Amino acid sequence: MTQRIAIVTGAARGIGAAIATRLGRDGFAVAVLDLDAAACAGTVESITGAGGTALAVGADVSVTERVEAAVAEVAEKLGPPTVLVNNAGILRDNLVFKMSDDDWDSVIGVHLRGAFLMSRAVQRHQTEQRYGRIVNLSSTSALGNRGQANYATAKAGMQGLTKTLAIELGRFGVTANAIAPGFIETDMTAATAARIGMPFEDFKAGVAASVPVGRIGQPEDVAATAAFLVSEEAGFVSGQVIYVAGGPAD
């Protein structure tokens, strides 16, 4: 079987880096995409060091021209991308009465517009190849979370986008699913602890106490779920939202 080409956005660190590394291990050629191509070096190294194929690609997923150029670069250097993981994300938390226009626009722009632009660019290759897998990173915050009106809206929107992609692209052999993680230990959650002035260790312990499996999540927990959803054998699973949260979230 020919090697499949995957693009993982926001893959310089955190969950995206873990997903890219896992897909490299599973035999995909991986485009490691992030704002700054140089920042992708560590993830690329973790894949090529294990004998895999990886390419660092710099692009802001919220900018149409950058997305079009990035997907074209991947197609030219690795081959037609048929697997896409929309993982890039930012936080601009604030209570609604203090949330600025920019807090709103930038979060919606990276998560929601970014996932739309990337999906639109990649589906051209997927429909041509009559095969594809799209995984969008949602969040338990999609169910509503204090201080995250922008982020919760974007993450709920990712679920609507996912189901619509599944409906529109299914006849081309393309599935689309969302992963909605709970608390995962990354720079993003470390920054949240710092913002509320709590040591990260205390913050993590507090969250773990409320999780049914008694621990917080690791990027590899999300990567394992993504690995299944992008596999050949997951071809009859589409339009689903999988909560990876150590317990029921919805």
Ligand code: NAP
């Ligand atoms: P992270 O450690 O902050 O990593 C996010 C990555 O996305 C960074 O490398 C960042 O680059 C990149 N990025 C930001 N804006 C971008 C843009 N416009 N274009 C391209 N790349 C961009 O976050 P994470 O915790 O791994 O989260 C990954 C995804 O999972 C996000 O969508 C997040 O919302 C979701 N999620 C996380 C958790 C959690 O508990 N951590 C829970 C639920 C959902 P820079 O370093 O240059 O900013």
